[in-house]
Amino acid sequence: MKIKLSEILDSGLHLVTSREPNWLHNIPELFTEGEDVRITSELSFDLWISKGTGYVTVDGELLYSVLFPCSRCLSPVELKISPRVHLVLSPEVNIGVDVDCKTGTDYEAYSGEQIDLGDYMREVIVRDLPLKVLCAEQCRGLCPECGANLNETQCGCGSDWVDPRFEALKSLKV
Ligand SMILES: [Zn+2]
Ligand SMILES: [Zn+2]
Numbered sequence: 001m002k003i004k005l006s007e008i009l010d011s012g013l014h015l016v017t018s019r020e021p022n023w024l025h026n027i028p029e030l031f032t033e034g035e036d037v038r039i040t041s042e043l044s045f046d047l048w049i050s051k052g053t054g055y056v057t058v059d060g061e062l063l064y065s066v067l068f069p070c071s072r073c074l075s076p077v078e079l080k081i082s083p084r085v086h087l088v089l090s091p092e093v094n095i096g097v098d099v100d101c102k103t104g105t106d107y108e109a110y111s112g113e114q115i116d117l118g119d120y121m122r123e124v125i126v127r128d129l130p131l132k133v134l135c136a137e138q139c140r141g142l143c144p145e146c147g148a149n150l151n152e153t154q155c156g157c158g159s160d161w162v163d164p165r166f167e168a169l170k171s172l173k174v
Pocket of ligand 2: 157
């Protein structure tokens with residue numbers, strides 16, 4: 001995703017583009033059929049790029065769908081994700097991504113007469129994957145004993161199931 005500085009006019013550059021999931025070549029798991037966590041749509045980018053004296057700013061939004069297993073019952077859940085980006089690029093000052101947590105601004109370097117947003121955008125996509133996904137707030141999860149999906153069935157072994165760690169405590173004579 002390379003942009004020549006000369007393409008950025010004084011009024012800015014509105015970049016609307018998309019990529020196939022396999023554009024994420026650094027994380028092939030995300031577009032491999034059969035993986036638990038997988039991108040299921042195109043990656044869409046809607047970005048405003050402006051140039052100042054000695055810096056370039058990129059503001060905008062990404063949009064794509066990802067399939068996740070529910071953290072409790074493991075059923076697949078499809079989520080639309082739209083991370084916002086606010087990036088300031090400066091010429092070769094410091095290499096790598098730096099995040100200002102207070103303002104949510106990222107900083108990167110560029111060299112020469114063009115910027116390349118590819119690696120940065122791939123990083124944003126990994127960074128914004130949710131850690132915990134539930135198919136429903138009240139998901140009942142899997143029975144810890146027989147593995148049945150408790151949203152779909154009442155296996156019956158749940159009622160007298162005792163965590164083995166507590167079972168050990170119960171046998172202690174007080
Ligand atoms: Zn669930
Ligand atoms: Zn059970």
